[in-house]
Amino acid sequence: MSEGVEARVLELAREATGDDAAPDPLQGGGLDSVAMVRLLAGVEDAFAITLPPSEITADNFASVATLTALVQRLTG
Amino acid sequence: MTVHGLLSAAAQARPEAMLVVDGAARVSYGEIEERAGRIAHLLRTVGVRRGDRVGLLLPNSARYVSAYFGILRAGAVAVPLHTGQVAASLAASLADCGATALVVGDGAALASARGAAPMVPSLRTILTEAMEGEASPVDPPADVHADDPAVIVYTSGSTGKPRGAVLRHGNVVANTRSIVRYLELRREDRAVLVLPFPYVYGASVLHTHVAVGGSLVLHGSTVFPNKILDAIAEHEATGFAGVPSTFAILLHRSDIATRRFPTLRYVTQAGGPMPPAHVRRLVEALPGTRVIVMYGATEASARLTWLPPEHLERKLGSIGVPIPDVELKILREDGSEAEVDEVGEIVASGPNIMAGYWGDPAATAEVLDAAGFHTGDLGRRDADGFFWVVGRKREMIKSGAHRISPREIEDVLLLDPAVEEAAVVGRPDEVLGEVVVAHVTARPGQHPSPEALKRLCQANLAAAKVPVAIHVREAMPRNAAGKVDKLALRATASAG
Numbered sequence: 001m002s003e004g005v006e007a008r009v010l011e012l013a014r015e016a017t018g019d020d021a022a023p024d025p026l027q028g029g030g031l032d033s034v035a036m037v038r039l040l041a042g043v044e045d046a047f048a049i050t051l052p053p054s055e056i057t058a059d060n061f062a063s064v065a066t067l068t069a070l071v072q073r074l075t076g
Numbered sequence: 077m078t079v080h081g082l083l084s085a086a087a088q089a090r091p092e093a094m095l096v097v098d099g100a101a102r103v104s105y106g107e108i109e110e111r112a113g114r115i116a117h118l119l120r121t122v123g124v125r126r127g128d129r130v131g132l133l134l135p136n137s138a139r140y141v142s143a144y145f146g147i148l149r150a151g152a153v154a155v156p157l158h159t160g161q162v163a164a165s166l167a168a169s170l171a172d173c174g175a176t177a178l179v180v181g182d183g184a185a186l187a188s189a190r191g192a193a194p195m196v197p198s199l200r201t202i203l204t205e206a207m208e209g210e211a212s213p214v215d216p217p218a219d220v221h222a223d224d225p226a227v228i229v230y231t232s233g234s235t236g237k238p239r240g241a242v243l244r245h246g247n248v249v250a251n252t253r254s255i256v257r258y259l260e261l262r263r264e265d266r267a268v269l270v271l272p273f274p275y276v277y278g279a280s281v282l283h284t285h286v287a288v289g290g291s292l293v294l295h296g297s298t299v300f301p302n303k304i305l306d307a308i309a310e311h312e313a314t315g316f317a318g319v320p321s322t323f324a325i326l327l328h329r330s331d332i333a334t335r336r337f338p339t340l341r342y343v344t345q346a347g348g349p350m351p352p353a354h355v356r357r358l359v360e361a362l363p364g365t366r367v368i369v370m371y372g373a374t375e376a377s378a379r380l381t382w383l384p385p386e387h388l389e390r391k392l393g394s395i396g397v398p399i400p401d402v403e404l405k406i407l408r409e410d411g412s413e414a415e416v417d418e419v420g421e422i423v424a425s426g427p428n429i430m431a432g433y434w435g436d437p438a439a440t441a442e443v444l445d446a447a448g449f450h451t452g453d454l455g456r457r458d459a460d461g462f463f464w465v466v467g468r469k470r471e472m473i474k475s476g477a478h479r480i481s482p483r484e485i486e487d488v489l490l491l492d493p494a495v496e497e498a499a500v501v502g503r504p505d506e507v508l509g510e511v512v513v514a515h516v517t518a519r520p521g522q523h524p525s526p527e528a529l530k531r532l533c534q535a536n537l538a539a540a541k542v543p544v545a546i547h548v549r550e551a552m553p554r555n556a557a558g559k560v561d562k563l564a565l566r567a568t569a570s571a572g
Contacts, residue, residue, distance in 0.1 A: 057300060
């Protein structure tokens with residue numbers, strides 16, 4: 001289950017940032033405000049969750065792994 | 077008065093006062109003035125002369141501010157450039173104005189500057205931060221005047237050719253003084269800035285605060301919206317400036333509605349029309365803060381109108397009235413002045429209007445004439461003297477005998493609470509010339525229904541204005557300025 005979520009999060013991060021090459025497009029400053037808006041919409045849609053403003057933090061969006069953990073916390 | 081003269085005057089009056097908060101660094105007026113002197117000296121040493129163009133490729137930072145004023149102090153013309161551009165587009169701007177030097181940051185910016193350099197024959201010097209430390213700080217300002225060019229701002233035009241608006245010292249200073257007057261800025265003012273300096277809106281926040289001896293807190297981006305609110309609270313900011321997407325992000329993705337900002341005296345909004353529904357929510361979210369809607373253009377140094385907050389409720393959706401020293405007219409196609417409430421082109425005149433586009437008399441002649449600067453925006457003036465933008469001249473959809481303003485339809489679509497953004501474009505049609513097509517995005521957790529939106533349009537609009545197709549998209553395509561890219565939408569509309 002966890003691997004499936006992580007793979008989907010990675011896919012969404014790639015779509016949002018337009019970065020297909022990096023192993024983790026969220027690492028290394030790939031996230032600008034437009035990419036962020038896309039990513040938030042993508043994640044909410046894919047997992048049928050609402051991300052509260054208090055969770056939209058640098059820590060939660062530091063990597064695909066941290067974002068996956070957030071998604072699992074909110075879906076679980 | 078020159079633009080760098082504003083800095084020198086403030087630095088002389090209160091050298092110890094803080095100008096820029098950049099991360100952990102707090103940099104005073106005196107320090108910025110000294111660093112600007114060093115950079116001016118260094119530029120002269122490498123052969124930069126009065127009137128030469130010098131590129132500026134740095135993120136918002138104290139160094140940007142020093143370099144910007146240093147370039148002006150050397151008598152050169154500053155060409156602010158967006159970081160994150162690909163080398164080819166950077167080279168196109170630098171080559172267009174024949175820049176001889178480029179002040180650049182480290183890392184990615186330096187790499188793209190090096191990539192661009194071979195494509196810019198005029199470029200002789202790339203100045204990095206390491207070179208600045210050794211320069212002498214003692215350098216008298218160049219002999220420049222109000223009529224000399226200060227800045228060339230490359231606009232995010234949708235055509236391939238770069239178009240650089242040449243702003244004279246006098247243009248920028250006049251516009252700065254007008255803005256200071258209506259915002260009632262004082263030296264106690266402190267703004268949190270998320271807008272990039274290379275945009276005239278970001279630059280105008282810098283100019284106005286320097287003019288009054290105020291300060292700026294630089295904040296990297298809007299990626300984490302609550303962080304902006306933290307910065308406003310932590311630094312006890314009195315002002316904040318944003319474009320519609322900044323406020324859309326804050327309204328939808330931050331705790332703005334539940335937090336309180338007792339020091340925040342005003343927020344300004346410019347950079348394209350903000351949906352009236354968002355303006356209203358912003359006013360509700362910020363009780364005690366003046367919400368000031370503004371309108372302007374790069375070619376006008378920044379600002380043309382403002383909507384005084386006391387009229388906001390009654391004139392919601394209007395761009396307000398001309399700022400001090402600016403005159404606005406609504407002109408018909410034949411150049412005559414339109415009647416009250418008659419739609420025509422918004423044409424502006426005043427001391428803030430640019431000299432022209434660099435090296436492009438044909439493009440200049442298209443927008444500048446004896447009447448003033450033709451904004452390309454269609455608008456009307458109401459009986460109370462308030463101006464309303466109804467669309468872009470080129471954006472107007474011609475369907476059968478109708479001239480349709482996309483804005484009017486977008487405003488109706490935004491009445492649906494499930495809709496976050498709406499963009500309406502024309503699709504070529506054999507019979508009608510064009511037909512109306514709408515694109516919308518959903519608010520978080522919402523699913524707008526094209527059928528319901530169509531009914532909403534039918535209830536609120538004339539039949540010719542009801543979209544023939546309504547597409548729900550995950551995101552809007554955007555141009556480099558962050559604005560919805562209607563050319564791209566039109567391309568999809570033509571294909572579909």
